[in-house]
Structures are given as C-alpha cells and as structure tokens.
Amino acid sequence: MYLINGELTENLAANDRAVQFGDGCFTTARACNGSIRFLEQHLARLQQACEKLLIPFVDWSLLENEMQQMAAVEQQAVLKVIITRGSGGRGYSAANCVQPTRLLSVSAYPAFYPQWRAHGISLALSPIRMGINPHLAGIKHLNRLEQVMIRTHLEQMPAQEALVLDSDGWLTECCAANLFWRKGTQVFTPYVDKSGVNGTMRQHIIACLAESSWQVTEVRERLDSLATADEVLICNALMPIIPVNQAESWRYKSHELYQFLAPLCE
Template sequence: MYLINGELTDKLPANDRAVQFGDGCFTTARVSAGNVRFLEQHIGRLQQACEKLLIPFIDWSLLETEMQQLAAAEQQAVLKVMITRGSGGRGYSAANCLQPTRLLSVSAYPSFYSQWREQGISLALSPIQLGINPHLAGIKHLNRLEQVLIRTHLEQMPAQEALVLDSDGWLTECCAANLFWRKGSQVFTPYVDKSGVNGTMRQHIIACLADSSWQVTEVREKLDSLGAADEVLICNALMPIIPVNQAESWRFNSRELYQFLAPLCE
C-alpha cells in the first residue's frame, strides 16, 4: 500500500527529485498492535533530515496523522515514510520545486527477526566502505547506493549482517543496523558524525544506558576493537535489538547487555 500526498496510488511522477537525484529522506518504523513505535522519534529524525537537506516540509501534523491511520489497521508491520523535495526541473537547481512529496508505505514485518533474537547472528566484514561526508552523516537520506552494494556483497557471505568501515578504516555500523559492543561495564558505539546513520534505536539505547549503571561512550575504533569485547549487539527500529554470536573470527557468548536492553527497546 502506498499513500502519496494523501492519495492511495503507486504512481510517482518521473520528475520527482527522489527519482532524479535521490533528493529526500526517509525513516522506517515498526508497527505493533496498531501503533507506530517511537513515533515522536521518527518524526524528529525526518525533521532533522529535512532541515539539513533544506527541504521546506511543513505538514508535520498531517504526516503524523497519516502514519497513525495506516498503522491502525496493522497488528505487526513495517511503515516506511519518505519526504522528497517534490517535482522540479531537469537540473540540480531546486528553484522550481514548490511542494515536497510525502510518501508512506506499509509492508509485512520480517519474520526472521524473532529467530535472530532467539539464536543470535554472525557479522562479516564488508568490502564496501562508507564515504566520509560530515554534512550528510547521521541522517537517512535517499542516496543508499553504498548500502545496496553492501547488501549485495553480504548476500554472498555466510553471515546475516555486515561490519562496515568508513573510507578511513574506522568501524562505523552494519548494513541496516547500528553497532554496540561491551567490555565489562563499558559500552561502546561508533561515532556517526562523518558517515553512517544515527538510528532512532541507537539514540534510544544511548539514552537508556545513560540512565543506568552501564557507561556508554561513542568512539572511533578499528575493527580489532571487537576482538576484546565481551558482548556485541546490533539494533534498528525494526529488529529492534539482536545479539551477535560471531563477528569475523571472534565469538561471543554473553547476553548480559542484551537482556538488560531487550525489554527497554520493545
């Protein structure tokens, strides 16, 4: 199901800037029992992205209402929301783009996430590295070719998710998830100020840990840092949190941090 500017249709104009340039942003939310989980945070990330991309979207109350209306009919689903700059001319100039486009879609919730949560997963290093761009880092813009390539390579590996470095070799994230690891009571997650996505679940976990006995720190570390970890986990708005059994050749048996966070992330 697609809802484009309030109309049930699957037709987007060929001159929409999302088609022409990937000019827009998106968020992907989990629907549970007819409700959008972490709705406020998803609206906030879209607002931040539109501000960075200079997209003059103002219909936030309408968008929130549409999100809630689509979710109300679903017991468990995925709700994706895109905001594009709208339709415009051939070139890069946005001068002729007068009305942003809002596009919402609902799809089935991935059934394998429950198995991942129960059994844990493995991570493999991706040969694709993320480009460094501080202005676009953190936000979920529509230019996702890096992730498409990461996923394509991942599908050829015996692992469920990828470990992704930036072009300077710093550990950054996974293909579609953020990364945390624990050493004792210290919890670490990579900075995403130069590349990567500052996911809504990543932000939620950092906030939960800040109010706990765990000590959470954003870091720039190389891949080998995982070798000294007691525990590794990944997260996104849909999973929402998954324990990692193995990353490259390193194995992890602890679920201490996972068991603390799991009920807080539902």
C-alpha cells in the first residue's frame, strides 16, 4: 500500500526529484502491534536529513499522523517513509520546487529475521566499497546505488550479509545494517562521519551501552580488527539485532553482548 501526499496511489510524478536525481531521504521503521517502534527517532532522522539536504519540509505533524494511521492496522510490517524535494524545474537547480513530496508504504516483515536471530548469520567481504562524503555521511538519502551493487554481489555468495569497507579501506557497515564487535567488555562500532548510515538502532544501542558496564567506542579500524573479536553482531530498525557466527574465516561462539542487548532493542 502506498500513500503519496495523502492519496492512496502508486503514481509518482515522472518529474519528481526522487526519480530524476534521487533527491530526497527516507527511513524504514518496524510496525508492531499497531504502533511504530522508535517513532520519535525515525522522525528525528528524517528531520536531520531534510536539514542536511536543504529540503523545506514542514508538515511533520501530518506525516506523523499518516505514519501512525498506516501502522495502526499492522501486527508486524515494514513502514517506509520517503521525503523528496518534490517536482518542478529542469536540471539540478531546485529553485522551482515548492512542495516536497511525502511517500509512505507498508510491506511484509522479512520472514527470515526471526531465523537469523535464533541461529546467527555469516558475513562476507563485499568487493564494492562505499564512497567517502562527509557532507552526506550518516543520513539515509535516496542515492543507494552502492547498496544495490553490494546486495547484487552478496546474492552470489553463501553469506547472509556483507562486510563493507569505505574507499580508504576502513570497516564501515554492512549492506543494510550497522556493525558492532566486542573484545572483553569493550564494544566497538565504526565511525559513520565520512561514509555509511547512522542507523536508529545503532544510536539506540550506543545509548544503552553508555548506561551499562560495557564500554562502547566509535573507531576507525581495518577488517582484521574482527579477527580478535570475541563477538560480532549487526543491527537495524527491523532486525533489530542479529548475532554473527562467522565473518570471513573468523568464527564467534559468544552471544553475551547479544543476550544483554536483545531485550533492550525489541
């Protein structure tokens, strides 16, 4: 089901800037038992992205109401919200774009996530690297060709998710998830200030760990940092967290951090 500017339709204007230039941002939330998990964080993410992209979206109360209405009838589903700069003009100039477009959709919850949580997954290094762009890093803009290529390569490998490096070779994230690893009581996650996405679940986990006996640090590390990890896990707003059994040739048996975080992330 699609809701575009308040209308139930699948028709988006051909001159919408999302179609022409990927000019917009999005968030993907979990609808559960008629409500939206971490609703405030998802709205804050959209607001931050619109500010960064200079998209003059102001209808936040209306958007929140539409999100809640679409989630109200769902027991377990995926709610995606896209904000584009709207339609108008030709070329890169946004001078003639007056009204941003809001696009909401609901789809089925991935059936494999519960199995992943129960049994763990493996990660394989992607041959596709993320470009470095400090201005766009962290936000979920609509330019996702890197993720499309990462997923295309991943579908040819036996692993369930990808380990992704940036163009300088630093460990960054997964295809559709953020990455954490543990060494003793020290927990690490890659910086996303130059590349990657600052996911809502990533932010939530960092906040949870900051109030615990675990010590969490954002780092810039190479892939081989995972060789000496005691535990690895990945997260996003839908999973919400998944234990990792194997990354490349390295295997992990501990789920200690996962067991601590799992009830805090539901």
